[in-house]
Amino acid sequence: MTIPFIKYRKLWIVVAVVTAGICVAFVAMWGLKPSIDFTGGTLLELSFSKNRPTNVEMQKVLDDLSLKNVTLQQAGENGFIMRMAFLSEDEHQLVLKKMRERFQKDENIVREEGFETIGAAVSQQLRKRALWAIILVNLGIIIYIGYAFRKVSQPIASWKYGALAIVALAHDLLVVLGVFAVLGHYLGIEVDIGFVVALLTVLGFSVHDTIVVYDRTRENLFNRGHKQSFSEIVNDGLNQTLMRSINTTLTVLLTLSALYFFGGASIRNFALALLVGVASGAYSSLFIASPLLVMVEEWQRKKV
Numbered sequence: 001m002t003i004p005f006i007k008y009r010k011l012w013i014v015v016a017v018v019t020a021g022i023c024v025a026f027v028a029m030w031g032l033k034p035s036i037d038f039t040g041g042t043l044l045e046l047s048f049s050k051n052r053p054t055n056v057e058m059q060k061v062l063d064d065l066s067l068k069n070v071t072l073q074q075a076g077e078n079g080f081i082m083r084m085a086f087l088s089e090d091e092h093q094l095v096l097k098k099m100r101e102r103f104q105k106d107e108n109i110v111r112e113e114g115f116e117t118i119g120a121a122v123s124q125q126l127r128k129r130a131l132w133a134i135i136l137v138n139l140g141i142i143i144y145i146g147y148a149f150r151k152v153s154q155p156i157a158s159w160k161y162g163a164l165a166i167v168a169l170a171h172d173l174l175v176v177l178g179v180f181a182v183l184g185h186y187l188g189i190e191v192d193i194g195f196v197v198a199l200l201t202v203l204g205f206s207v208h209d210t211i212v213v214y215d216r217t218r219e220n221l222f223n224r225g226h227k228q229s230f231s232e233i234v235n236d237g238l239n240q241t242l243m244r245s246i247n248t249t250l251t252v253l254l255t256l257s258a259l260y261f262f263g264g265a266s267i268r269n270f271a272l273a274l275l276v277g278v279a280s281g282a283y284s285s286l287f288i289a290s291p292l293l294v295m296v297e298e299w300q301r302k303k304v
Contacts, residue, residue, distance in 0.1 A: 003242070006235040009291035016288050020171050023178025026185075032177065033184030035083065035192035036118050038127050042087040045114040046099060047079040053103055058082075061102050065095060071188065075265040079113060083190070086117060130196040134173075137200060138166050141207050148211075149218060155230055155297050164292045165210045168284035172206045173199060175280040176273055194270040202277030205252070209285035213241050217290070231294045238290055249282040 005012075036043055055072050058080060062070050071083040087095070096112060104110045145162035176199060183189040217237035224233065253275060260271040 002239050005238045006231045006294050012287035012291050016171050020174045023174040026178040026181040030181045030185040033190045035190040037192040040118050041085050043116040044082045047111045047113050049109040051108050052078050168289040169206050171284045172280040176277045179276050198270050198273035206281030210289045216241050230297045234290050234294050252278050
């Protein structure tokens, strides 16, 4: 049975535009909550062998040390991650001393699991590099798709396949950013370098899925370009790749779900960003990238 995807192309695009608009609004209102990777500062991770203190008890010790604007996050079953302004080595050792004096009793051992300091200059450089990485990846995608589809210049120019793929990718990135803006506002979830890596991974997965659909459209154009309309060819390409896209996406989502639930606190946000992005990428490949091809082709015909 052939599913009439293209018949409802305006509906798919409206849903995508509304979703992207909502995500842009979330980012504009709340922004993303940056980690010390982008702001500079210190990260200290402690574990407690028996009884982990409450957030209030931890905050009391930090307040006594006059450490302000400290972010506390429980890690695993017995740990705490503290993010704060830059600490000198003397201040670092003082924090450890006070924590052990307060909580290391009744065989409850306080261990330092990690200590990391990032200066403001380094964090600014990381922000610039992250932005340039995303920009260059998108340019590379347009160039690659334009070259790969160079023999298919009718009825859509080859570079437009790349440009429309980028539109679909922008949707996926906005969805991930919007979700993390909400999570950062309500749950204090921060974005770090791992989040940028997740965004780049989402770009790769989404464009891979889109190219598979586009490639089938290209084959259909070669084989029966004069026998069917462009919209029918694109719709057939979507139907021919539908099960492959669904099976691939479900397999990846199952793997990412395992990482999210069992992979530990250090990679949980990374896995979550991938979960959101991969699910969004599956939608954009089927319901944004290809319908946009048909809409551009229709616009070109009307213009002529």
